[in-house]
Amino acid sequence: MGRRLSQHFLRDRSVAEFIVGLVPGGLDVIEVGPGTGALTFPLAEKSKTVYAIELDKSLAEQLRARAPPNVVVIWGDALQVEWPKADFFVSNMPYSITSPLLLKLARHRLPAVVTVQREVAERMAAVPGTEEYGRLTVAIQCMYEVEVVRVLPPRVFSPPPKVYSAVVTLRPKAPCVDDFEAFERFTAKLFSARRKTLRRLKLAQSDKRVYQLTVEEIVELFQSSRSI
Numbered sequence: 001m002g003r004r005l006s007q008h009f010l011r012d013r014s015v016a017e018f019i020v021g022l023v024p025g026g027l028d029v030i031e032v033g034p035g036t037g038a039l040t041f042p043l044a045e046k047s048k049t050v051y052a053i054e055l056d057k058s059l060a061e062q063l064r065a066r067a068p069p070n071v072v073v074i075w076g077d078a079l080q081v082e083w084p085k086a087d088f089f090v091s092n093m094p095y096s097i098t099s100p101l102l103l104k105l106a107r108h109r110l111p112a113v114v115t116v117q118r119e120v121a122e123r124m125a126a127v128p129g130t131e132e133y134g135r136l137t138v139a140i141q142c143m144y145e146v147e148v149v150r151v152l153p154p155r156v157f158s159p160p161p162k163v164y165s166a167v168v169t170l171r172p173k174a175p176c177v178d179d180f181e182a183f184e185r186f187t188a189k190l191f192s193a194r195r196k197t198l199r200r201l202k203l204a205q206s207d208k209r210v211y212q213l214t215v216e217e218i219v220e221l222f223q224s225s226r227s228i
């Protein structure tokens, strides 16, 4: 159960304060996976409303009983439930669902502060031509300016996860395409052949390989694939 739900609770108050300090005050905020409320309580103090989406029923009930009135606890799977209208997104993400959760976040294009495995943070911020650069990078960088602001050692969580984590800020920018979902399908297919050249894939007369393409070059390929 603990593994599937990725339950690692923040036990270092100064880290919670650091993360919540990155969230502007007075907003409606979605928090995914509030757990025992390490972020929820300080967030509630500075926010208009916190919509806390928690899958673990008993944690959701305990939080509902203890939280101040501006916290709305939603018991459910953050991938399945419709997100309430909000201005900002915060999550110490359940690591078992990081990628689909980040993709759902990108579709909403909410400004965000997320804690993810360090390796995922590296993929989000990656540059073309590296091992880390891939479908997730392109989806996130299509929508956001990405900044890895702090690396967290396992000991700040209880129980400690096996990996280091990182706090990442996501600032929305003009989307790189109009139809993000079609773009996502295109990049998923493209990166399934990440080491192939464009010539080999019959996409262009170029020996550049998929993982070497910038986001702008991928957008150009996407647009020309749609105009055929």
Ligand SMILES: C[S@@+](CC[C@H](N)C(=O)[O-])C[C@H]1O[C@@H](n2cnc3c(N)ncnc32)[C@H](O)[C@@H]1O
Residues within 6 Å of the ligand: 004, 005, 006, 007, 008, 009, 010, 011, 032, 033, 034, 035, 036, 037, 038, 039, 053, 054, 055, 056, 059, 076, 077, 078, 079, 091, 092, 093, 094, 095, 097
């Ligand atoms: C890494 S813990 C973070 C807990 C808390 N925010 C903290 O920092 O101490 C992840 C939380 O997400 C919850 N969770 C796991 N899968 C979820 C899902 N699909 N939807 C919503 N919450 C989920 C877990 O029950 C757990 O409370």
